[in-house]
Amino acid sequence: MVIMISYILIVLFASIFLSIITKKYIIPIIGIILVFILIAFMGFFQEIIITRFGGWSPPFGIVWIVDKFSLLMGLLISGTCSLSAIYSIKYIRERKGNFYPALCLLTLGMLGVVFTGDIFNMYVFFEIFSISSYILVSFPLKKETAEASVKFLIMGALSTSFILLGVAMLYGLAGTVNIADLALKFRQENVFYIALGILMSGFFLKAAIFPFHFWLPDAHSVAPSSISALLSSVVVGTGVYAIMRVLFTIFGLSSFSIILICFGLITMILGGLMAFVQSDVKRLIAYSTISQTGYIIIAIGLGSNGLSAGIFHLLNNVIMKSLLFLSIGIVIWHTGTRDMNKLGGLGRQMPIVMISFLIGSLSIAGIPLLNGFVSKWMIYVATWEVNPLLTVVCLIVSAITLAYYMKAFSSIFLGPCRIKIKEKTPLCMIVPVLILTALCVIIGIFPQIITPVIDQAASALLDKSTYIKSVLG
Numbered sequence: 001m002v003i004m005i006s007y008i009l010i011v012l013f014a015s016i017f018l019s020i021i022t023k024k025y026i027i028p029i030i031g032i033i034l035v036f037i038l039i040a041f042m043g044f045f046q047e048i049i050i051t052r053f054g055g056w057s058p059p060f061g062i063v064w065i066v067d068k069f070s071l072l073m074g075l076l077i078s079g080t081c082s083l084s085a086i087y088s089i090k091y092i093r094e095r096k097g098n099f100y101p102a103l104c105l106l107t108l109g110m111l112g113v114v115f116t117g118d119i120f121n122m123y124v125f126f127e128i129f130s131i132s133s134y135i136l137v138s139f140p141l142k143k144e145t146a147e148a149s150v151k152f153l154i155m156g157a158l159s160t161s162f163i164l165l166g167v168a169m170l171y172g173l174a175g176t177v178n179i180a181d182l183a184l185k186f187r188q189e190n191v192f193y194i195a196l197g198i199l200m201s202g203f204f205l206k207a208a209i210f211p212f213h214f215w216l217p218d219a220h221s222v223a224p225s226s227i228s229a230l231l232s233s234v235v236v237g238t239g240v241y242a243i244m245r246v247l248f249t250i251f252g253l254s255s256f257s258i259i260l261i262c263f264g265l266i267t268m269i270l271g272g273l274m275a276f277v278q279s280d281v282k283r284l285i286a287y288s289t290i291s292q293t294g295y296i297i298i299a300i301g302l303g304s305n306g307l308s309a310g311i312f313h314l315l316n317n318v319i320m321k322s323l324l325f326l327s328i329g330i331v332i333w334h335t336g337t338r339d340m341n342k343l344g345g346l347g348r349q350m351p352i353v354m355i356s357f358l359i360g361s362l363s364i365a366g367i368p369l370l371n372g373f374v375s376k377w378m379i380y381v382a383t384w385e386v387n388p389l390l391t392v393v394c395l396i397v398s399a400i401t402l403a404y405y406m407k408a409f410s411s412i413f414l415g416p417c418r419i420k421i422k423e424k425t426p427l428c429m430i431v432p433v434l435i436l437t438a439l440c441v442i443i444g445i446f447p448q449i450i451t452p453v454i455d456q457a458a459s460a461l462l463d464k465s466t467y468i469k470s471v472l473g
Contacts (some may be wrong), residue, residue, distance in 0.1 A: 005051040005064050005115070008035050012108040016101045029085045029099035032107055036078035043071060048460075048470040050117075054216045058471050059178035060118065065117040065471060068460040072311070072453060073114040073241050076318045077234045081107040083432035087326055088226040089334055090426035092139075099139060106132040106230065110238045117471055119250075120177040122242060123163045130156040133235060137223040148218040155215040162202030163453070169195035170188045172180025180471035182250045183464055196251055206239030209297060210267040213290045217274075220289065221282035222339065228282060232289040232325060233318040236432070240296055240314055241414055248461045253260065253303060256386065260301030265393060268294025272400040281331075281408055285324050288364065288404075291397060292317045295379055302382050308451075308458040309378035313347065315454070316363070316375045316443070323360040323436035327353050330429055331412060335419045340408060345417030351429060354413040356437040361405035364397045371443035 017032030018024075042049060049066040052058065066074070073110025085103060086242035092099050114124050134156065138149035171177050173192060174185040186192060201212070208216040220231045247253040271291030278284040296317065299310030330353050331346060332338055348353040366377070376398060383390035443450055460467070 004031060004310040005049065005066065008110075011035055011038070012104055012111075016104045016108075019097065019101050021103070023097045025089075025096040025100040028104040029089070031104060032078065032085050035107065035111070035116055036082045039071065039074045039078050042066060043075070050470060059176045059181035059326070062121060063117040063178070063471060064115045065179075065467070066115060067467060067470075068163045068453075069244075069311070069457040070114045070241075072315070072457045073237070074111055076237065076315060077110045077114065078107065080230060080234045080318055080322050081110075083322065083326070083435065084226040086227075087329070087429050087432045088224070089428045091226050091329060091429060092224060095139070097159050099136070102132045102135045102139075103227075105129070106136065106235075110234060113238050114241050117179050118177050118181065119179055119246070120167050123160060123167050126163060126242075127160055129235070129238070130160060133140035134229065136227045137219050137226070137231075138373035139224055140222070142222070145222045148222045151215050152219040154210075158353070159202045159205035159212075162198055162205065164202075166195050166199030166202060169198065172267055178471070179245070179249055180468040183252070183468055185470075186250055186252070192251075196246070199246055200243065201392050203239050203243045204263070205294055207243065207297075208239075208290050209263055209293060210269070210270055210290075213267065213271070216290060217283045217286040221280060225282070225325050225332060228286070228329070229322040229325035231320040232286060236289060236293060237318055240293065240300075243297075244300060244310075244461060247300070248307075249464055249467060252464060254303045254354065254462060256305075257301045258301055260307050261298050261390070264294045264297030264299075264301055265390070266294070267291070267297060268397050269393070270294075272397045272404075276400060276404045276407075278404075280342050281328050281340050281343075281412065282325070282338050282339075284404060284408055285321070285328065288324075288401065289317075289321055291401065292364065294397075295376070298394070299382060300380050302386060304458075304462055305385060306379065307461065308454050309375060309382050311457050311461075312451075312454045313372075313375035315450070319436055319439050319443075320360050320364045320372055323356060323433065323440060324364070326429070326433050326436065327360060328412075330423065330425055330433070333429070334421045334423060334425070340411035343412045343418065344415040345413070346419070346421070347413035348417065349421040350425065353425070353433065354409075356433045357413070358409055359437050359440050361409055362402075363444065365402035365405060367402070369441075371440045371447075373444060375446040 011031050015028045019027045051064040053062040109125045112125030134153050138145045205212040220228045271287050274285050275287035296310045299306035363372035366373045380391050
């Protein structure tokens with residue numbers, strides 16, 4: 001199993017360099033899919049998998065740790081990147097030799113964040129996937145993408161600066177950057193909480209949580225749709241992962257946190273209201289990402305009572321956001337516009353895309369028999385136990401979510417036809433959409449398939465002692 005983690009690094013690095021040398025974009029696609037298979041194989045093993053690099057034992061050496069929570073995140077990242085890579089075969093029409101190495105590097109950076117057991121290396125991998133994100137956002141080489149990419153670059157640099165400063169403070173206080181060792185040396189002193197606040201500022205920027213959310217709609221809306229799907233699902237999810245790992249493993253959050261709940265509430269409400277007034281469908285979905293992240297942060301703020309709900313909604317958000325962006329990407333690929341006022345009547349010409357977008361929309365609004373309902377119901381139950389008013393607000397925002405997605409659905413797929421579709425949608429773009437649509441339905445009808453995985457991930461995050469013992473011995 002230790003060798004298998006090394007294979008992940010070898011496959012991704014080899015894919016990047018071979019694709020640059022040979023100019024064959026199929027190599028990174030195969031590499032990313034192979035990494036997904038390797039990570040899925042690790043799910044058959046119950047123990048925490050530890051890989052020590054360079055022959056140095058922790059806390060002094062670099063270590064990668066795969067517990068049930070990081071394994072789940074690894075599966076989400078590699079699986080979503082695999083679907084995006086397949087989708088992009090036809091969606092990206094030019095410079096594929098430049099696109100796919102950057103996508104491979106993005107995958108490597110996100111996997112590094114969720115697998116590393118070293119908070120400084122977490123910062124390094126944040127930098128890696130941030131740089132590749134800047135490249136991919138600006139890939140279409142248009143004025144609007146350049147502006148969005150520069151804004152993304154500035155906010156990304158500010159985010160990683162906060163993270164590095166927080167890491168430096170923790171190292172100065174505890175004399176270590178190993179996560180397990182930091183958990184042992186944490187003291188309930190104000191200076192440690194100042195370091196936590198600085199770290200959280202950096203992670204909040206990555207996860208687009210209020211008041212650090214404003215960069216996301218510009219970046220996510222102008223990027224290629226296959227990249228928008230990653231940015232609004234696993235890239236934001238990786239930032240949320242870092243929040244959860246630091247709070248629960250290092251600082252030991254297991255009870256009610258009013259600060260997180262307040263941030264989550266504002267993020268959820270603001271994202272929903274801003275999505276409601278959009279005419280650009282990709283900006284609408286991007287603001288919806290902000291809103292759904294608010295739900296996750298509220299659940300995290302509930303501590304152990306809401307942790308399973310938060311992880312479940314994180315998983316569902318990855319599926320739903322990927323489905324919505326990839327579905328609407330097909331519409332944009334055919335029509336060349338994101339403006340809902342210029343679209344209409346496309347349902348007759350692309351019924352599969354219409355049904356998939358409808359399922360994704362209903363799911364994210366929390367309609368029963370779809371996956372979004374299951375995780376939202378868990379959040380409703382958890383918030384009701386703390387304060388019923390929280391539940392009411394969550395329900396209202398879900399109603400707003402349904403309203404703006406139905407507006408988008410009717411504007412794009414119903415009414416008189418304004419644009420004639422001339423090309424047939426490539427199979428490589430349809431298949432990822434169908435896979436994600438099927439997941440929304442299957443998880444919604446049979447949630448018991450996935451709930452044991454969610455519970456194991458939550459238990460792994462709460463069980464600090466096992467994590468520390470596995471790493472340090």
